Amino acid sequence: MEVIKDKDINKSQEIQLEIVGRVVATEKNPNTAQSFNFWTNLDSPVGIGTIVKVIDDEAKREIYGIVTEGISYTDLAAPIHDYISSEGDPNLGLTAQTKRPEIRYYTASVLKMVPEEPIQPVSIGNVYLADDEAVRKSLRMDKYADETGIPIGLYVNGDNQSPVYLDSKFLIGPEAAHLNVTGVSGLATKTSIIEFLLSSTFQHYKGEGGVAAVLFNVKGSDLLFLDQAAENLSPEELKMYEKLQMEAKPFEKVHYYAPYKADKVNLNTLRTHEDLVHNVSALSWGLKEVIDHVQVVLNKDDVDAKADAFLSFMSEKVIDNDKIDSFYCMHKKIENFNDLDEWFQRIFAESSGEDGNNSEGKSQWRGHAIATIRKVYNRIMNINTRCKGLITNDSVSHDLPWGNFEDRTVYVVDVANVIPLAQDLVFTRVVEKLREQLESKSLGVDKVLVFVDELNKYASNDSGNSYLKQTLLEISERGRYLGLILFSAQQFKSQVHKRIVGNCGTSIYGRMDMDELANQGYSVMPSTIKAELTVLEKGKLLIRHPHFNQYIFVRFPRPAIMTSQDGMNKFKSAPERNFEDAMILNFKRLDKNLRATDIKDAIIGVEPDEIIRAFNETERKGKEKPLEFFKKALRKKPPRQSFTDTHSKSPVIVEDIDDWLNN
Ligand SMILES: Nc1ncnc2c1ncn2[C@@H]1O[C@H](COP(=O)(O)OP(=O)(O)OP(=O)(O)O)[C@@H](O)[C@H]1O
Ligand SMILES: [Mg+2]
Structure with missing residues (x-):
């Protein structure tokens, strides 16, 4: 030398x-x-x-x-x-x-x-x-590494291993934002680099106002063990962590959310091992939560101008409106799907002359075509059947902790096993709610990193224009002003909507196929780099970041988180439980020290619907002492009538409805 x-x-x-x-x-x-x-x-x-x-x-x-x-x-x-x-x-x-x-x-x-x-x-x-x-x-890192640097991996040349940092101002704003990872399945380590980068962001981000992450789990058990430590990191990998000034540790604050299965007692997730359920909560939405996003749930072709007008009328004048206007067939506040069903029935009864007041003939009701109303009715009421487990008939919803998001906390929404329609609804509502609360600065943190895997499925470059694609476009174009940052991954970047990937400040490439690299989008990449990408080993990635004038290869250690295979072996997911066992597990989610026998004693002889109702109330309001709260919440005599009977605020009106229903 x-x-x-x-x-x-x-x-x-x-x-x-x-x-x-x-x-x-x-x-x-x-x-x-x-x-x-x-x-x-x-x-x-x-x-x-x-x-x-x-x-x-x-x-x-x-x-x-x-x-x-x-x-x-x-x-x-x-x-x-x-x-x-x-x-x-x-x-x-x-x-x-x-x-x-x-x-x-x-x-x-x-x-x-x-x-x-x-x-x-x-x-x-x-x-x-x-x-x-x-x-x-x-790499111009001397200007920001100490202040706003987020380690992404090591530049390796022979024995030399030099840390490479992304600039948080360009990764999570405000200068630029968003990150996209692409590469073939299983070898590109896409999910792993996202987990690693989230951990490194949580450990190194120095900005004020707090940062949280919302991850949508769309594949099996991919993101279900974020709070469990990896068991077999090698000494070399630990050294890499040291060089990057990172602790090799799993996430400390993680909350899981999953809808129920159709039976409304088993949660629809693979994280059902008794030792892991303490931070799993139910995700269940009622009419209020769904109606703002009803366009997502309806087929695009269904929402013609007439249906749209009727939907607007419903949201404005009817749903959750304190002004109970009998001109519009309202007899009480319309708070849930049951109330809404009754309201529609009244309209149909009135328009068919059953109420003896056949004022407008049979084809119109208050200026809306009965055919349109029927169509909207059929579609909305169908939601319950199609998205069983996510949608609830009653007025009690279980949701993410809106307004109380915490710094350095991961919120995982598990939608891996629900139908695409329910996935769309969950994505759209969660993202829109995040946007709304970030805009009004009422979320609890100033920045949220949203991870969406399989982006080519949810925001493909085909001509289809789904509500969800629109939402993702919106985040990638305007999210950074609000602090809403999109981390996304997919196998084929060429299949993702151009404006979404185009707005990503940082791009990461893992191992890729020549076929994919032959696409126009990669034409600016030097051919030698492309050749290298086709044989890239696991853990080595190509990075494009605004501060770096060229593409840079880096290596990163495996995330210090239990892999999904290890997790599934160690914490075997329980097969679908019968009602009693599922309820025991649900109670253990609230308090793991509760004894199965005490839970059994509390639910014995009670109608399943009443148990579910009282448990839902307990999960919402009585988590401190769940079993005691539950026992108090149980109605002495299981109600014979429908939900609306028991929840109506006005007993006079209840009688009215009963009469009407029984006639
Ligand atoms: N830094 C690393 N070094 C070596 N191996 C790694 C590294 N990170 C992850 N792996 C291994 O690579 C495999 C695939 O990782 P990962 O699940 O992140 O890939 P993926 O690109 O998300 O795949 P898919 O498209 O199927 O979701 C895993 O078995 C993981 O243990
Ligand atoms: Mg993956």
């Missing part, structure tokens, strides 16, 4: 870097301000992706570059000369007396020049391998 003494640059410090080559420029292959050429010896540890530093011969300028191409050649003019000199025998070629000189010749793209002005072609000088400091400077 040669020690160089820098005269003009870095006057105060003597830098020690390994010299590996020398810049060359010919008329045919000149250097420019963007790229330069250099040769190295055969044994130099330089390859595609290596970061190098050039100090020009005048020692006036430092140039940092990243190798994008390499060739090797000898002084041989044509292959025939070699053939003749070795008399057609390959072995003679091996033992030839004079070995032909061979060089490696590399092209590097400029990452940074010091000083930056004037912008000039790279001058001739020696080439050195970058060390930590040079890596910091070349």
